[in-house]
Each structure stands twice: as C-alpha cells, then as structure tokens.
Amino acid sequence: xxxxxQEFSDRPDWFDWAMAQPHERGRCLVEGAGxxxxxxxxxxxxxxxxxxxxxxxxxxxxxxxxxxxTGWRVAAMSWSGMGGSDWRDAYSPELFVREAQAVAGESGxxxxxxxxxxxxxxxxxxxxxxxxxxxxxxxxxAVLIDARLSTRSVWGADAEPVPPRRIHASxxxxxxxxRLQPSQPIRNRYLLDMIAAEALERAGDGWRWxxxxxxxxxxxxxxxxxxxxxxxxxxxxxxxxxxxxxxSDEIWAEHQGLAPRATxxxxxxxxxxxxxxxxxxxxxxxxxxxxxxxx
Numbered sequence: 269x270x271x272x273x274q275e276f277s278d279r280p281d282w283f284d285w286a287m288a289q290p291h292e293r294g295r296c297l298v299e300g301a302g303x304x305x306x307x308x309x310x311x312x313x314x315x316x317x318x319x320x321x322x323x324x325x326x327x328x329x330x331x332x333x334x335x336x337x338t339g340w341r342v343a344a345m346s347w348s349g350m351g352g353s354d355w356r357d358a359y360s361p362e363l364f365v366r367e368a369q370a371v372a373g374e375s376g377x378x379x380x381x382x383x384x385x386x387x388x389x390x391x392x393x394x395x396x397x398x399x400x401x402x403x404x405x406x407x408x409x410a411v412l413i414d415a416r417l418s419t420r421s422v423w424g425a426d427a428e429p430v431p432p433r434r435i436h437a438s439x440x441x442x443x444x445x446x447r448l449q450p451s452q453p454i455r456n457r458y459l460l461d462m463i464a465a466e467a468l469e470r471a472g473d474g475w476r477w478x479x480x481x482x483x484x485x486x487x488x489x490x491x492x493x494x495x496x497x498x499x500x501x502x503x504x505x506x507x508x509x510x511x512x513x514x515x516s517d518e519i520w521a522e523h524q525g526l527a528p529r530a531t532x533x534x535x536x537x538x539x540x541x542x543x544x545x546x547x548x549x550x551x552x553x554x555x556x557x558x559x560x561x562x563x
Contacts, residue, residue, distance in 0.1 A: 305326060306344050326344040350479045365403065368395065397417060411507065431481075434476065494526055497526040536551060
C-alpha cells in the first residue's frame with residue numbers, strides 16, 4: 269500500500285459516503301472555452317451553484333455538495349484556466365460571471381421553483397459578489413466564504429512571474445508536494461490528498477498541475493471591491509474561518525458595515541481560510557442553516 273493509499277484508508281465514513289454519491293458530469297462551451305461541472309440531486313429542485321478559489325477546481329466541493337443535495341439541485345464548476353476546464357489567452361471577472369451563469373443554466377439550476385443560490389469561496393466569493401451586484405436578480409441569494417473583497421496579490425501585467433510548470437515523476441510525489449495558498453496547518457490530510465489528486469494531469473511519463481499558472485497575469489483584477497456589497501441585488505450571507513488571515517477582523521467589520529443590518533455573518537470556530545478542509549462538517553451545517561432561510 270502506498271503512502272497516499274494509506275492516508276486515504278484513514279478517511280471517515282461521511283467522506284466515503286459523499287464521494288460515492290451519484291452525480292452528473294457535464295461540460296459547456298462558454299465563449300470558446302470548455303467549462304466543466306458536476307451536479308448532484310434531481311433537476312427541478314431549487315438550485316445551488318458552488319464555485320472555488322483561484323487555482324482550485326470543482327472537486328473541492330465533492331465532499332460538501334452531496335450533503336446539500338437533499339431537496340436541492342447542487343452544481344460545482346471549475347473556472348476556465350482551472351481544473352479540467354480549458355485555458356484562455358485572457359480572463360476577466362466579467363467573463364467568469366458569464367461562465368457561472370452558463371453552467372447554472374446547463375446544469376439545470378434555473379429549472380427549480382426559485383432562482384438558484386450561489387456559494388463562493390475566496391476568489392470565488394469575489395466573483396459571487398460581482399454576480400450578485402451585476403446579475404443578482406437571477407439569484408435567490410449569495411454566500412461568500414472567507415472572501416476578502418480587497419485583493420492583496422497583484423493581478424494583470426504587473427503580477428509576479430511564475431516558474432515553469434514542474435513535471436513530477438509520480439502521482440504520489442506530486443500529491444505529497446501539494447501545498448495550500450495561503451498556507452495553514454493541515455489536520456484532515458485525506459481531504460488535501462483528494463483535492464491534490466484531482467488537480468493533476470498526465471504530462472508524458474510524469475504528472476503536473478492542470479491549472480493555468482499564468483492566470484494572474486491574464487486577469488485584470490484589483491482594488492477594493494467591497495463596494496459590491498451595497499450594490500447586491502439579492503440577499504448576501506458571509507462565512508469566515510475564525511483563524512483566517514485572509515479575512516481579518518478589520519475586513520470582516522468593513523464588510524459588516526456595508527451590508528444590510530440583518531445580513532448573516534457567521535464565524536466557523538477553529539478554521540483557517542480553507543474552511544472546507546479544516547471544518548467540513550461545521551461548514552455543511554452552517555450552509556444548511558443559511559439555505560433553509562432562502563426557501
């Protein structure tokens with residue numbers, strides 16, 4: 269048994285249940301690029317679209333989405349340039365919003381009795397806020413998970429140069445070298461290994477990460493986007509990890525000051541930025557409670 273298999277053998281029953289749930293896999297063409305998606309639950313139910321942070325992929329939501337699919341049609345997607353979706357010569361936040369709307373339509377999220385809910389983590393939370401501000405009339409609500417609406421990293425032409433993609437000799441070697449950004453202590457290694465395994469692609473006799481390493485260079489994004497909060501055309505809900513260094517107390521307070529008074533702001537105890545890795549069950553319970561207020 270390899271070290272990776274050993275780690276996976278220690279995973280809990282709830283994780284195995286989630287990963288074994290039947291799902292639909294699709295791919296839609298959005299302005300010349302194929303965008304991949306997964307979906308759980310029956311078409312015709314209220315819809316949920318789950319989107320990821322920068323460099324991530326739809327598999328990040330595989331352990332979470334099935335627990336939300338009771339009574340819902342849940343879809344997760346990989347932005348272009350990430351996961352198994354196609355790369356582009358240039359990206360933009362507005363283009364990502366159009367990708368989300370296209371996936372929501374093709375995966376059946378608009379077939380339910382009410383408009384779908386959009387849930388976004390980190391960079392995906394920024395794009396969720398942008399969607400709420402520019403197309404929120406097509407959403408029942410939007411949930412931002414540890415999303416800082418003011419970028420710290422430089423995007424566009426001035427972004428830091430990236431090294432060439434490394435080819436790893438084996439899948440196990442690549443998984444062992446996988447690191448989260450921003451870094452944080454890892455307590456649920458089986459989740460990290462699953463995410464890493466689904467982020468890899470074959471490269472000759474080796475393996476490499478499938479995400480476009482130039483995505484920051486190819487995307488113009490920057491400044492303080494907190495002004496999207498009062499512009500939202502649907503209810504917003506906010507979640508952060510109590511130990512997050514991405515959404516500080518000051519950023520959290522700024523977001524609270526810009527949102528309507530009754531807006532939910534939920535802090536997940538003992539969680540860093542990647543809440544779904546630190547506290548997956550707490551995140552599932554929180555999302556279930558928030559979603560129940562939207563039906």
